Amino acid sequence: METGTIILIVVGLYLLISLITGILPSLRISKSVGGYVAGDRSMNVFILYFVIGASIFSSFAFLGGPGWAYSRGAAAFYIIAYGVIGIVPLYFFGPRAWKLGKRYGFVTQAELLADRFDSKFLSVMLAILSVIVFIPYLTLQMVGAGYVLNVISEGLIPYWAGAGMTYLVVLVYVYLSGVMGVGWSNAFQGMFMMVMAWVLGLYLPHALYGGVGEMFNTIIDAGHEAMLQAPGLSADGTPWDWWGFSSAVIVSAVGFSVWPHFFMRSFAAKSTRSLRLSVVLYPTFLIFLVPILLIGFSAVVAFPGVEQADSILPYVLMQLELPAVVIGLFCAGALAASMSSGDAILHSAASIGIRDGVNQVLSKPLRDKTERFLIQLSVLLIGLIAYLFAVVIDISIVALLLGSYGGVAQIFPVIFAMFYWKRATKAGALAGLFGGIAVNLFFLWFSELRPWPMHEGMYGLAANITLLIGVSLITKPDDSARVEKFVFPGRRLE
């Protein structure tokens, strides 16, 4: 059988299993919005572990991770560093959000904030911002899927067909099963991706150098010691500065737990205990980035001079004379990384857009059935828009996504204040959040005006916290009954 045909069969089988595991949960969840968006609060530790882990490990991790290690060395360690500290707030926020969700029916992050700060405006603005960030994020996942299939099949599968075929599967199971479809397919994709990453991450250093230690020794002997020294290299190959590395770790860690699609998984948990345990187990998922980075390092001496660093994984695969089945499996592993993030983003963008956006501006709230139908319709619409962007890709989309990390971090202070600071007021929260986003955007566009070479998100956070505290203290305290229910979610208010 021809190589191309074997690869197609393996990828086809993978997609079929993903489709089945994604569709099956639709038979069990209720036909309500709660069932579609929060899975009737029934996710156990097994599913939640993979949902939390896999929704973060995207095409960026599978393709960008090795790319960073290959071109920037130790700079790539920042991806692991921020995950270790970034997950911690969810251990504390998650159970509080879960309790409030169970009692008052919340299923999204913006619903919590809008209720605590008594502001529909906040909800609508967060919905608009989330959709604006999620569409390019989804586009990039599609680009990753189309790109991998195209390169590895040596052009046999056109780029548009690869992205289209993969995301048609995602669209079907997200449309039918909502978050539980995302959960079950992520469990399958997560396990698959982990096995592939470890096999390849350990195989390549052994095949090319005789071991991991030998590989790093060869890199040092070849004169690349500087790239292994933290904080590694910047994009142009010169040593990266500590300002850049440290601020990137801090901003990414601060924003990590409050990404709306990530945070809202708290509502899907079966209990606070299963949520906490899933968060605690997260670093075991993080360790999976180690073999991913080893893939990149293995190419430094063996395959120097690859211009497009992000293509290093498919490039290395094509250089080694591996059996077609193995190439097909790695191809499917890369698709799993893309799909496990793409499905979560697609589902969240549609849920947030309708529930926190459209539903809030209508004079009469939507009926449950209508709302669920509109969310499902939005899944199709958002999927289509992202696909259109993907086939007519423009570089500004990547810039938009990179810029969004600093913006998302601005949600953290208001979430913290919602749960822990009784004196935070509506005016303070709005001033902090939008002031922070404005400062972040200002330094993103006018980076030469930054006083120190730090991530723009740091300036945004400084402005955000100052405004949140300052404006809250000079304005009248919010209604104490409403505040208490957020600060003490364990206490029943009659």
Add this chain to the structure above:
Amino acid sequence: MKSDEKHNIHNQKKYQALHWSRLVFCLVMIFIAFFLVWPGYTVFSDATPLIFGFPTSFAWIIFCTIAGFIAMLTLYISDINREDRD
């Protein structure tokens, strides 16, 4: 009345335990965070010596990940034990 007092003392102890285990955990995490950025990370930022085959800078990040995991697991077990006791 006496049982109310007992209940209050019990609750007070419960919240103190909550306070301390979580405070210690937060301090440990701040300590780990300090060693993942400047200036803490500079102590372990070199490429050599290789530790278990990994450059020092890489081995340190792996060590911090494991340390963070152990800290979270300890907090989780202490939280669960307390909840079960109550």
